[in-house]
Amino acid sequence: MNPNSANQRWSKWIWFVAPGTITARPFKNVVENVARFARKGFGSASQMRIRETPKGYIVEVLSEGHPAHDPQFVKYMKDCFQKFFINGFGPDTQVRLTVKLMAGSRQDGTPADQMVVLPSLRVN
Amino acid sequence: MANGLYAIFKQRLLNKELDLDTDVITALLIDNADYSVNLTTHDDLADVAGAGQVATANLGTLTIALGVFDSADFSWTAVTGDQSESIILYDNTHASDALIAYYDTGITGMPVTPNGGNINVTVHASGWFSL
Numbered sequence: 001m002n003p004n005s006a007n008q009r010w011s012k013w014i015w016f017v018a019p020g021t022i023t024a025r026p027f028k029n030v031v032e033n034v035a036r037f038a039r040k041g042f043g044s045a046s047q048m049r050i051r052e053t054p055k056g057y058i059v060e061v062l063s064e065g066h067p068a069h070d071p072q073f074v075k076y077m078k079d080c081f082q083k084f085f086i087n088g089f090g091p092d093t094q095v096r097l098t099v100k101l102m103a104g105s106r107q108d109g110t111p112a113d114q115m116v117v118l119p120s121l122r123v124n
Numbered sequence: 125m126a127n128g129l130y131a132i133f134k135q136r137l138l139n140k141e142l143d144l145d146t147d148v149i150t151a152l153l154i155d156n157a158d159y160s161v162n163l164t165t166h167d168d169l170a171d172v173a174g175a176g177q178v179a180t181a182n183l184g185t186l187t188i189a190l191g192v193f194d195s196a197d198f199s200w201t202a203v204t205g206d207q208s209e210s211i212i213l214y215d216n217t218h219a220s221d222a223l224i225a226y227y228d229t230g231i232t233g234m235p236v237t238p239n240g241g242n243i244n245v246t247v248h249a250s251g252w253f254s255l
Binding site: 001002003004012049062100101102103110111112113114115116117118119120121122123 | 127128129197211225227229230231232233234236237238239240241242243244245246247248249250251252253254255
């Protein structure tokens, strides 16, 4: 895979979700449900990572093909996921979304961004 | 070559010369046409020819946990220069800019040809390296 080839656009979507006080759910259920919903929103070619922190969940999606430079599309995705999280965790759930274009053109005349994904190094 | 830690980095670490989560740690984009790594003998940034140094970025949110060194994702901004094939991590606080680690294998998106735009780097979920 070369994410920097022409006509590809990669983006990273990061949600921070502070669950509402009413609906507590096991982490395993959260992972399954978010994965199912994100697969519908982004398609199966995406990578997703969910972390549980003391203040809430961090959901990261690295995806190809979505117009992350388009504010209307970002708002649409934000609204969809916000509704999903509130349905799952309760009405006082706090949802924050950060979107970053990782590779591809912003279609504003500036040079396209490029992306590098590092491996981890294990020293025994 | 393969990814690895510089041998003298390990020595410096054991010798308490470096503090990875408080020092300024810099990621350097490297053009391998101008740099041939030697993990055994190279120890300082001076071992890396200037022509081979394409772009630098200081890392943020440095953490050490259970032997894993990690940082936030970062970007090299408005990068120009030669095609680049590898990445070096070095300690910018150390008096001679101590080399830490070298990566040229298993990097998605490499080699990368700078086009004047940003190069966004995603650090592995398991961090830069674990000891």
